[in-house]
Amino acid sequence: MEVLTNRDKEYLRVLFLLKGSANPVGPVELSKKIGVSKVCAFQKMRRLEVLGYGKYILRKGLQLNNRAISVVEQDIKRHHIIEEFLQSKLGLSHEMACIEAEELDKSMSKHLFNKIKKNSTLSSSCCTYDPVKKPTANDLKKCPWMKRLICKS
16 A cells, blocks of 8 residues: 655645645646646646545546545644644744744654644644634645745645
């Protein structure tokens, strides 16, 4: 069984940002947004479909399913837990905590994350994470993490 990679998760987040949970997103739109070729975007979309994260509709694109949305929501929550911890415990600014959370999350063990989560209150102001409400694509457009993802890809 193939594993969802960090790069796969980045694509899922961008597809979510492009409202791929409501409508199919085509490879042309995705490729323009993240700066890859249409072929590369198409191949990744087909991979995500094979992994069970959406359905590719011919001439329309990939529409994310609930499994994909759940992965995106978990990633957003995880990112903001780490971000809030860095702000509250280390006194980092929101933007610096956001940058560091992104880097830390790539290699952080589950054990360390659970320790951080236990010591996190998610009380700091955050651009997108509200523990009561699910994040929307419009919320994510305000997040420095998402802006960097779209610019660096």
